[in-house]
Amino acid sequence: MHPRQGGHQILERGLIPVLRICGLAKHYPGAAPLFGNIDLQLQPGAKAALIGPSGCGKSTLLHLIAGLDEASHGSIEVCGHRMDSRAEAERARLRARHIGFVFQAFHLLPHLTAVQNAALPPLLLGSSEALALEEASAVIAELGLTSREHALPSELSGGEQQRVAIARALVHRPDLILADEPTGNLDPDSADQVMHLFNEALRRRPCALLLVTHDRDRIRGMDLCWKLQHGRLVSLAP
Numbered sequence: 001m002h003p004r005q006g007g008h009q010i011l012e013r014g015l016i017p018v019l020r021i022c023g024l025a026k027h028y029p030g031a032a033p034l035f036g037n038i039d040l041q042l043q044p045g046a047k048a049a050l051i052g053p054s055g056c057g058k059s060t061l062l063h064l065i066a067g068l069d070e071a072s073h074g075s076i077e078v079c080g081h082r083m084d085s086r087a088e089a090e091r092a093r094l095r096a097r098h099i100g101f102v103f104q105a106f107h108l109l110p111h112l113t114a115v116q117n118a119a120l121p122p123l124l125l126g127s128s129e130a131l132a133l134e135e136a137s138a139v140i141a142e143l144g145l146t147s148r149e150h151a152l153p154s155e156l157s158g159g160e161q162q163r164v165a166i167a168r169a170l171v172h173r174p175d176l177i178l179a180d181e182p183t184g185n186l187d188p189d190s191a192d193q194v195m196h197l198f199n200e201a202l203r204r205r206p207c208a209l210l211l212v213t214h215d216r217d218r219i220r221g222m223d224l225c226w227k228l229q230h231g232r233l234v235s236l237a238p
């Protein structure tokens with residue numbers, strides 16, 4: 001049995017939420033508390049939108065979930081593993097295994113081509129270079145970018161870079177997709193294509209999607225919606 005399969009079977013039976021946050025708080029030194037007392041749970045297969053005014057802490061919340069920033073209080077579990085209170089190397093390992101992150105600012109590596117960027121997650125998880133590139137190339141094709149797969153990020157438009165970032169987030173079939181305004185730079189057709197890919201990822205296997213968006217049409221397609229405002233997370237009807 002593939003080592004990842006056992007975990008997915010437990011996830012499928014719904015015993016372990018993909019994401020469980022309890023009493024989470026964040027304040028940056030010298031600034032007012034950003035948010036506090038946040039509880040949130042995502043079951044396998046859930047599609048959730050996170051909305052809120054600019055600067056309310058949406059990106060910070062996603063970074064905390066991915067172990068890229070440190071919480072001030074509270075706990076974060078991804079697929080049953082505590083993400084907070086771990087050493088950086090261990091957080092990186094959990095992130096590589098369980099999370100696909102579409103950063104608001106893409107964060108592509110400038111010296112790698114589109115397909116090489118998208119191949120990084122399977123490489124980190126131990127795939128051979130040939131297999132990682134093959135898997136990356138397949139996702140890039142699904143995003144309609146094959147003709148640009150050997151371009152460097154500096155040679156790509158903002159929308160093309162965003163699609164490479166999305167390919168990198170999906171290529172290793174993560175349990176939790178964290179997407180920070182992933183359709184922000186895209187024309188309507190490309191945005192629909194991206195949402196279709198997210199939906200396909202959820203249909204193929206029991207992962208969960210947490211999507212930061214301002215787009216009302218996207219929110220309507222979600223199962224859950226939370227609004228972060230004035231330091232509190234409020235559940236809304238999508």
Ligand SMILES: Nc1ncnc2c1ncn2[C@@H]1O[C@H](COP(=O)(O)OP(=O)(O)O)[C@@H](O)[C@H]1O
Pocket residue numbers: 028031034052053054055056057058059060061
């Ligand atoms: N590393 C940091 N150090 C200090 N303040 C930060 C840091 N990252 C973000 N902030 C501040 O936290 C607030 C929330 O930022 P962010 O999470 O990016 O908001 P949003 O994504 O909702 O627009 C902003 O006021 C921002 O300036």
Ligand SMILES: [Mg+2]
Pocket residue numbers: 058059060104180
């Ligand atoms: Mg943001």
